[in-house]
Amino acid sequence: MVKTYHGACYCGAVKWEFALDKPEDGRTSLCHCENCKRWFGSNYGMLIKVPWDRFKWSEGSAEPRTHVSDNKGHALTRQFCGECGGGVRDFSDDAEGKFTYVCYGGMDDEARKDLPPKAEFFVSKREPWCQDVKGDDVYRPNELHE
Ligand SMILES: [Zn+2]
Numbered sequence: 001m002v003k004t005y006h007g008a009c010y011c012g013a014v015k016w017e018f019a020l021d022k023p024e025d026g027r028t029s030l031c032h033c034e035n036c037k038r039w040f041g042s043n044y045g046m047l048i049k050v051p052w053d054r055f056k057w058s059e060g061s062a063e064p065r066t067h068v069s070d071n072k073g074h075a076l077t078r079q080f081c082g083e084c085g086g087g088v089r090d091f092s093d094d095a096e097g098k099f100t101y102v103c104y105g106g107m108d109d110e111a112r113k114d115l116p117p118k119a120e121f122f123v124s125k126r127e128p129w130c131q132d133v134k135g136d137d138v139y140r141p142n143e144l145h146e
C-alpha cells in the first residue's frame, strides 16, 4: 500500500512529501563525511534516499533556496528554506532524475519511526565518541555516497 510521508523545514514554510510503495523503498543513511558535517552543523548528516519522481513539494510550500557546490568533480545541489535556513534535501548530478536525498530530521515524528537507518557512509570519519548504528545488516562502505 502506498504511504505518503510528510515533512517540513524548521519554520514550516517549505513543505514536502514523498510516497513509497513500501518503507523498504526508502533508504535512510548516516553520512560522516566532512561535507555533511558542515552542512548539517552536526557530527553527521542523515538523509533518506527516495526515488526522484516520488518526491514533491507539498501544496502551499514556499520555494526552497538552492546551493550548488563542487563535490570532488560532481555538482552537489542542496536545497533549504530561505526563511529559517533549515535543510530539505540534496542530490548530486549523477543522482539527479533518479534519486533524491531528503533530510531525515524534517520528517514528521510518525514517519521517522518507519525509516530507521540502513547504511552509514564514510565510517572512517565517524567521530571517535560516536557509536555505530546497531544491526548486522547495516551497509557500511567507507567511501561511496550513492
Ligand atoms: Zn523554514
Ligand SMILES: [Zn+2]
Residues within 6 Å of the ligand: 031, 032, 033, 034, 035, 036, 037, 045, 145
Ligand atoms: Zn556526506
